[in-house]
Amino acid sequence: MSKKLTGKAFDAKIFKRLMGFAKKYRLQFVIGTLSAILLSLVSVAKPILLQEIVNTYFETKDKEGILYFSLLMVVFLIAEVFLQFLFIYKVNWLGQNIIKDIRVKLQKHMLQFKMAYFDQSSVGKLVTRLVSDTETIAQFFGQGLFMIISDLLKMLVVAIVMLWMNWKLALIAFIVLPILIYATKLFQIAIKSAFQEVRIQVANLNGFVQERVTGMNIVQLFNREKIEYENFVKINEKHKKAHIKTVWYYSIFFPIAEILSSIAVGLLVWYGGLDIVDSGVTNAGQIIAFIMMSQMLFRPLRQIADKFNTLQMGMVAGDRVFEILDTQSQITKTGNVEATHFKGNISFKNVRFSYIKDEEVLKGISFNVKAGETIAIVGATGAGKSTIINLVNRFYEINDGEICIDNHNIEQYTLTSLRNQIAVVLQDVFLFSDTIYNNIVLSNENITLDEVKKAAKEIGIHEFIMSLPNNYNYNVKERGVMLSSGQRQLIAFLRAYVSKPSVLILDEATSSIDSYSEQLIQEATDKITQHQTSIIIAHRLTTVKKADRIIVMDKGKIVEQGSHLELLQKDGYYKNLYDMQFVNEAAV
Template sequence: MLHEEQTLGKVYDGRLMRRLLAYLAPYKMRVVISFVLVLAASALKLVGPILTKIVIDDYIAVGNLSGLSTIAAIYILALVLQFVVSYFQIYIMNMAGQRVLADMRGEIFSHLQKLQSSFFDRNPVGRLVTRVTTDVDALNELFTSGVVTIFGDIFMLLGIMGVLVYLDWKLALVTFAVLPALFVVTMIFKRRIRVVYRKVRTRVAMLNAFIQENIVGMQVVQLFGQEERKFGQYSELNRQHTEANIESILHYSIFYPVVEVLSAVAIGLIVWYGGGQLLLGTLTLGGFVAFIQYSEKFFRPISDLSEKFNILQGAMASSERIFTLLDTEVEIKTPAHIIAPGRDDGSIRFDNVSFAYEGEDWVLKDVDLTVRPGETVAVVGHTGAGKSTLTGLLMRLYDVQKGQVVVGGVDVRDWDLKKLRRQFGMVLQDVHLFSGTIASNIRLGDQTISNEAIAEAARIVNLDKWVATLPRGLDEKVAERGASMSAGQKQLVSFARALVHDPKILILDEATSNVDTHTEILVREALERLLENRTSIVIAHRLSTIQRADRIVVLHKGRVREVGTHQELLAERGIYYRLYQLQYKDQEIETPV
């Protein structure tokens, strides 16, 4: 399994950084304020040791105790200020950060909504969900972990170095002697932890993908007794994940103590060399103490930097993936020059249409078909003949490679996409219900549809008797994905949905194949009412539906092979005749009318 998480990005990529920063533009003021506060906080951190030096040298050493309380007050003031400044800095920066993340999540989702079906054919759900969640979270870390304070840290390090050199440049140089060692240790750690970090991320992604797949397919796992095998696979992934995490902990558990030791060595050097200076009188006691205090402040930010680099790197990799998604071109969209249909009558024409999902694998070949306004056309054919594809092209889920699809006298590619799709009502074999009530699933957010219209539609499609048995009627909640409803009930809900939206053209794709015999009669009646006065394309499983159609089109291996009425086609003794013998004939015996 290849995971995009495996790519090892740069720690810093100017192009990505500029694009990320562009998201901060609307919150520019906040960022500037936060930046100023970061610098102020860092400067305030430098105050303490200086005050210590002043207290020791100018007051204690000379026995002047009267001014001590003033210095103490300044010291406390500096601490309080540092607290206040840091508070506002963190608050303001995080607020801006959260806004940016919300903007980004919004942008990703709205882009996903625009993308064409072929994109979703290629990209599994899990991967796309990761973009909106995990990858955005990686950017979140960028803000919350205080990577932004990197600037403040660097500023403070430079400040400390400046003050140390100012206090005693020789002692400063001695103190800095450990820096090369620290640098080397940090570089080694950084390189190692980068690899481990990637390992952790990849394994988290693999674990997530596995969990998702198995939860969705839990029934299959249970029905086929695959629990143990799947648990074995899971345990292995789980183990690898734990291993990677332990490895990372191991690195940290070595790195931080080493930094501690180096910091202790630096202090040792200060004591050793500075002690001598102190005795010689070239360094004051206050300066000596301040040196030690500063050097303590010096090492922590340095060791933190490597951690921050990791977060930065993770954020870079994530933003790269997010931007790749955002840059995916929307191929199917409303054209610049829309042609409004002159006669918006629900007529359909396929003009010599050839279509392939991929390359030259033609799924439809030279299809010519005209459906007159108000006509009902049944499409029959073996599984994989291209029936569903035909309807997908009508609504422009995909674009044809050859010929044209014409709705209401205008090529679908010249339509306003939203308007085009509003022409259609679609009832599929698998009904997708959203969380909400039965009524909200019929209305689908169209507030112009009244409650009465919904009740009426429910009645027309024979949903009312079942609804009457529910405690809350149409306002009954559907469990997620309608798991608590039978296929037939869901089907009727989708009929009601199509009916209230009153589409010009109705498409039924094997809409009645899932229905239990009990509901069959209800569905058949509902269907009759639904098809009235409407252009309809019916991909049918039920003989009754097919017989009722004005014309039957036989699709075979992507070609239209026969067109006619039930009787005509039977008389032809061709493909339809054989299909009838195989699939449809027995239905009359199963469900006598």
Template sequence: MADNRHDDEILGKAYDARLMKRLLTYVKPYKKYVFFAILLNIFVAALGPLRPYLTKVAIDNYIVNSNYKGLLLISLVLFISLMLQAAIQYFLTYYTQYLGQKTLYDLRVQIFSHVQKLALKFFDKTPIGRIVTRTTNDVESLGELFSSGIVMVFSDVFIIIWILAFMFFMDVKLSLVTLSVLPVLIYGTFLFRKKVRETYRDVRYHLARLNSYMQEHVTGMNIVQIFRKEKEEFNKFSSINADHRDANIRSIFYYAIFYPSVELISSAAIALIIWYGGGEIIQKQMTIGVLFAFIQYTEMFFRPIRDLSEKYNILQTSMASSERIFKLLDNQTFVQNPENPVELQNVKGDISFKNVWFAYENENFVLKNISFDIRAGETVAIVGHTGAGKSTIINILTRFYDIQKGQILVDGIDIRLVDKRELRKHISIVLQDVYLFSGTIKSNITMDNPEINFEKVVHAAKLVGADKFIANLPQKYDEEVKERGATLSVGQKQLISFARALAYDPKILILDEATSSVDTDTEKLIQQAIENLLKGRTAVVIAHRLSTIQNADKIIVLHKGELKEMGTHQQLLAKRGIYYKLYQLQYKDQELVSPK
């Protein structure tokens, strides 16, 4: 099987100064918490190594000399140091976790805000799952870096520094003997890091395959079941899952070798201490307290070494995640707003296309030299074969995409000179593929716009006939809507979408085959309402069923991106051109009525 690893699985450097610098900008607003946490770290790091030294004092000064009062005093100091360390550790954990959650919140808000501003061209090429992963998994993986990586690494470093300071303060020679095992430890850590890095890449790759396969096949479960492919798909999933399992086992294998190896090196260091220190004690060159303290220091020294190897994995994960996050944040696929936008005032709804050329990619033009005028209040239908460019007209009129050549005017103003949000405020769309959000019927009609009161919601629903089925629901307009409107029929979702468009009282209304998914009775209801609804509004209707647009003021016929015909229903039939052929195909079993 080909190893096609896209940027979801690419593993960058374990440490990238450029990425780290950008990550630290998110910590900057909370730098006082960082400084406070580092100060606590320096202090709490000293309390641990202090205890073996106090133990040494207790043995050499009080236990050997049978000084019970001094022993009680040093025991009290040890107890206070333990309690103080526990208290500081509590505040340290709280502040570091607080810091982590605040930075994650800010980062997620920035990502979501950035994604909302991206043009539809970006979403055409980018899988939704990948964007969701950036906002959830990748941001979450940075949580450990912000909460325990950046700050807590100081704790491990300072603990090692304090341990070395106490050790060299007590006995330089024994310290050098103890540290003689470090070259072996350093080499082992380097080897472990290299192997874990490789297995980590494999785990990420197979996890991405697992998530992708699961998401795709749960979404298309009805297709899997209707074609009885459960067994085949199960076998494929089982194979991918096995690859992920094996990659994790390989990773566990290296951990299973590394940690016992560290323990073995630690034991070797203790053996060296006992051998050398015991000889020194026999020769009266060292006290038992020093030997005992060094054994404790050795056990304490290797703990932060193990922790630092974990921090390395956190750092590696964070660098890979941050690289993907910043790649998204650096994406500049925007529909640019003008620096000094022209205001649309008292919009009437006049629309003009003047020699418009548009391509989604390079010079592959989907629309070629399109020109037409729509007067305010007119209903204009756009028809043509699949791929003729009908939906593209909607996309460029709403500035989801910008044209390459020509002009699109609304009330005589080039829409590229208008703020895109201001332009869209005067346009509502009812798409063929209805999308409803989790919430209530009311929230789906208003889109949580506080300016649309309940009376407007009811009025819009009545105009399209949606109030009839809404009135029969237990919670009426407060009825819960599941994800994508799963609890509603296709026709009901279409009616809610229609009510949503009308609730915003637009001057320009776009219907993209808006009645294609409703039954005959519902379609008649909407068609009856349209005559009243479109008064004072400009309507652009994308139609596949020509029966729905026979009363349009003007019909525009597109063919392979070019405007081929334009006129009323009867005028176009009389031409016996493309429109006539389209009409004939749809009604070949019915007698064509020629215009008089």
């Protein structure tokens, strides 16, 4: 969102876009609007009836007339209560359904973003957009827009009735209106800027807390508790100041509005009383009715200022949500070929790629992988190994060159079918706060528990799962904290295996696990790579000895290719890497 504060009290463009989400709920919109109109008409009945009782039946002491009009007031009161209920329920129902639609649309849009977008975006701020900002949009409809419409209608009807009953008293009551309207306008402009700052600070606070809670082990490991506490205090202080600024504006405006309202009542009593003494057209019933109607006129105006702020907050939140909805960070070149199964022929043809402009990570690499072949990619950290995985899955788009699978450019395949045929086991395994079974199948209803158990037995991890409480229904909690890194890796390996991919990619899958888990994965790797194309990214060269071919990378380029024995005989980069690794291990 642009951080430039426009100062505009109302943004018609954002308002129009928000109202676009209400089109599918036309009936509810109409009911809410009609109830607001009827409510404004019914609300003025009480002062009119009260005037009639005082002027006619009090003077004549007509008990039957007093009873009749009193019962009539009760009827109008019941009608007002019913219309108020209908109005509040319908407008809030409308708001909740609209934000449901916005959240669904926003979530669907975000799911299609390239990884580059998430690399540069704060998780906490995205959560704020999806949860907090959309809730504010609900208040835009439920507490802002319709409430303002209702209050404006009520004020209009009251003003017309006041002019009809006694235009002189009405003008007396209207004297303070220009001052109050001007003060309301200033208040609205000032409070919008304050609320924009509040939303910015809320997003910053959410982002900070999200990152620190997620990385709490790093915070405590490096004794940063005091530093992070002090940083939090500073951010929280900014958040507090932003809110206090809104409180300051409220504390100025509402007393002013209350004073002006009281002045209007005082003027009505003064002028009306003098007119009665002078035997004018004014009577006691009118003065009582006008005091009631002046409150009905000024109170909504004060509330409109508050509700207009809710309207503005909704538009500020809408602006932030629409910024994400307007962000075009999707993979642009998507084909229409459905990949039902790959033979597994993969080719990179002079591929160039950079995460940051003008800083190439891959510098024109080319290689081929035959169907059913297992290749390994090795090299120092930052050589570009993991980038190859990201490009095969189309998490990022290449700058130049071509990547083909089965002689088709991967851009010709639909993203869903392409990724369905490729399974990846990453070094940093992410598990959801759910059962082991659900973390393996990822809500794929086509994979049964029996199939999962069978696959687990085939790769040798069934016993490990059965040793856990509740077995396959064991809840691993957030990010899988109830399991060791080796156990999480085994779950990820099983997750890839049961998906029955055409291409299997292992990215440093054994780099941070114990020897027992590594042995299990190594045995499973040997089993499932026999009949499909496999790519293994590894630092530990013991895991790549059996590969059909090893590709050695350095600084974004391929420097060597060949089998393990062939590369050792070349006395090149791979042999130096191999000797260095095993000399260090021997020394240990």
